[in-house]
Amino acid sequence: MNEVESLYQDIIVDHVKHPRRQGLRDGATVESHQLNPTCGDEITLQLVLDGDRIVDAAWTGRGCMVSQSSASILAEQLPGLTAAEAGERIESFRASMRSRGEIPVDEDLLGDAVALEGAAKFVARVKCAMLAWVAAEDALAKR
Amino acid sequence: MSGTATAEMLSAAELATIRADFPILAERVNGHELVYLDWGATAQRPRQVIDAEVDYVEHRNSAVHRGAHTLAAEATEEFEGARAKVAAFVGADEDEIVWTSNATEALNAVAYAIGNASAGRGGAAAARYRLGPGDEILATELEHHANLIPWQELAARTGATFRYVPVDDEGALRLDLLDGLLSARTRLFAFTHVSNVTGQVLPVAELTARAHAVGALVALDACQSAPHLPLDLHALGVDFAAFSGHKMLGPTGVGALYGRREHLTALPPFLTGGSMITTVTMEGAEFLPPPQRFEAGTQRVSQAIALGAAVDYLDAVGVDRIAAHEAALGRRLVEGLRAIDGVRILGPVGDGVERTGLAAIDVPGIHAHDLGQFLDSRGIAVRVGHHCAQPLHRRLGTTASTRASAYLATTPDEVDAYLAALPEAIEFFRRLA
Numbered sequence: 246m247n248e249v250e251s252l253y254q255d256i257i258v259d260h261v262k263h264p265r266r267q268g269l270r271d272g273a274t275v276e277s278h279q280l281n282p283t284c285g286d287e288i289t290l291q292l293v294l295d296g297d298r299i300v301d302a303a304w305t306g307r308g309c310m311v312s313q314s315s316a317s318i319l320a321e322q323l324p325g326l327t328a329a330e331a332g333e334r335i336e337s338f339r340a341s342m343r344s345r346g347e348i349p350v351d352e353d354l355l356g357d358a359v360a361l362e363g364a365a366k367f368v369a370r371v372k373c374a375m376l377a378w379v380a381a382e383d384a385l386a387k388r
Numbered sequence: 389m390s391g392t393a394t395a396e397m398l399s400a401a402e403l404a405t406i407r408a409d410f411p412i413l414a415e416r417v418n419g420h421e422l423v424y425l426d427w428g429a430t431a432q433r434p435r436q437v438i439d440a441e442v443d444y445v446e447h448r449n450s451a452v453h454r455g456a457h458t459l460a461a462e463a464t465e466e467f468e469g470a471r472a473k474v475a476a477f478v479g480a481d482e483d484e485i486v487w488t489s490n491a492t493e494a495l496n497a498v499a500y501a502i503g504n505a506s507a508g509r510g511g512a513a514a515a516r517y518r519l520g521p522g523d524e525i526l527a528t529e530l531e532h533h534a535n536l537i538p539w540q541e542l543a544a545r546t547g548a549t550f551r552y553v554p555v556d557d558e559g560a561l562r563l564d565l566l567d568g569l570l571s572a573r574t575r576l577f578a579f580t581h582v583s584n585v586t587g588q589v590l591p592v593a594e595l596t597a598r599a600h601a602v603g604a605l606v607a608l609d610a611c612q613s614a615p616h617l618p619l620d621l622h623a624l625g626v627d628f629a630a631f632s633g634h635k636m637l638g639p640t641g642v643g644a645l646y647g648r649r650e651h652l653t654a655l656p657p658f659l660t661g662g663s664m665i666t667t668v669t670m671e672g673a674e675f676l677p678p679p680q681r682f683e684a685g686t687q688r689v690s691q692a693i694a695l696g697a698a699v700d701y702l703d704a705v706g707v708d709r710i711a712a713h714e715a716a717l718g719r720r721l722v723e724g725l726r727a728i729d730g731v732r733i734l735g736p737v738g739d740g741v742e743r744t745g746l747a748a749i750d751v752p753g754i755h756a757h758d759l760g761q762f763l764d765s766r767g768i769a770v771r772v773g774h775h776c777a778q779p780l781h782r783r784l785g786t787t788a789s790t791r792a793s794a795y796l797a798t799t800p801d802e803v804d805a806y807l808a809a810l811p812e813a814i815e816f817f818r819r820l821a
Contacts (some may be wrong), residue, residue, distance in 0.1 A: 284756070285778065309760050
């Protein structure tokens with residue numbers, strides 16, 4: 246498997262074909278819109294909060310397979326987490342993405358996001374992978 | 389363009405000689421020979437340009453326009469010599485060429501000079517440039533952000549109204565609407581010579597004449613024409629033009645503003661400070677004549693000198709021949725792309741459409757970033773994204789496109805390599821989906 250094939254793994258393709266929690270809804274507690282100015286990719290992420298706990302997440306966006314699958318992967322795992330737990334996952338994912346492949350994605354903590362590990366080797370794609378996670382971080386900061 | 393119809397394209401032997409001058413073209417990328425098709429974003433540099441800059445730094449580096457020592461005199465002579473070369477290359481006089489960091493800064497220099505005139509700076513001589521409510525600035529929907537945002541901002545600062553000539557569904561400029569948009573209220577018309585997305589060449593002389601007929605000034609984005617087409621700014625009649633060095637075999641960090649002498653002489657400066665004054669008191673300052681009036685602070689000397697060497701290189705090959713070479717590559721590219729299923733070329737491609745050697749495509753269902761990633765794995769470097777033309781992409785129904793752009797060192801084989809890899813990339817992503 247060459248590097249470009251390793252980037253487009255089955256899990257990523259599955260999330261692109263069957264995006265989880267896609268489509269904005271009424272009643273969100275907080276929301277964040279993030280844009281990657283270099284390519285125009287965008288993600289809007291909504292969270293419904295009960296106190297400090299995320300009870301629902303939804304998103305919409307347009308862009309490359311990396312940014313869109315990453316949003317689906319993240320949205321799927323956010324409900325049920327506290328803000329602190331979500332923050333811990335975002336930080337862990339960011340550390341791996343910025344490591345140029347040195348720090349593997351923590352599969353126990355981040356689940357399907359392990360499939361995005363290949364993006365860390367392509368500096369130009371790290372922003373794509375991070376877009377939804379930055380949106381979540383920004384939305385939580387608006388609590 | 390004059391000469392392009394008759395000039396011969398570059399022979400295989402000439403191409404081989406040219407390519408040998410570009411050290412980077414020998415690089416291997418991801419296990420493949422580099423196929424560099426991103427010349428429109430930034431051009432690679434021939435050995436002669438690299439050497440000219442190194443030679444200056446090693447032997448004559450010094451502060452220009454000051455100091456009485458030998459090196460300073462040599463540096464000044466070489467710096468001004470580069471200005472003369474660049475001026476001749478674009479059909480301008482030396483004192484009409486202002487060094488800037490890039491084309492963006494050049495266009496901002498015009499916008500801010502007019503803004504300063506609008507605020508009353510420059511006195512009576514600059515009064516005719518003043519903008520205010522009721523005045524209009526016209527641009528086009530094709531523009532690179534560099535020839536768009538400075539005018540939107542100037543309109544916002546002065547109370548003038550910003551308007552634009554739209555494009556049609558294909559991406560061709562709606563010149564049929566120009567009569568309704570140009571009026572006595574139009575004070576400035578900003579447009580590009582060659583679109584950096586569609587490659588279409590606009591009829592600059594005609595548009596300039598129509599703008600002048602209503603009393604409007606013309607600001608031309610020449611970034612994609614100065615490197616690629618024979619350019620005669622005096623003959624075109626534009627009032628201002630901007631281009632960048634790094635797109636025409638020169639270094640980054642240097643570009644130029646062309647302004648007709650009467651304008652540069654009358655307009656107040658944009659950046660102020662050192663090197664652009666005659667007398668300074670604690671109450672105010674008097675400014676040098678152009679071009680120094682618009683060159684505040686330490687200049688990008690080695691870069692300007694290297695740009696002079698780049699112009700020498702282009703002159704030696706012949707810009708008319710480069711244009712003929714690129715036109716042929718552009719046709720090959722467009723014909724090949726039209727034959728690939730699922731590819732939409734942005735911009736008009738019909739017979740008789742004058743275009744340069746670039747083409748941007750949209751492949752519905754496959755994002756440009758993903759396509760570019762696959763091509764990169766084959767050593768093929770293309771540009772993906774909105775190419776600093778968000779409004780045009782939005783109008784054409786996409787956020788990003790994949791652009792291949794050729795130049796004098798591009799071979800037909802490289803175009804073919806791209807045309808061969810593209811269907812593979814499309815197949816790869818279609819299979820995933």
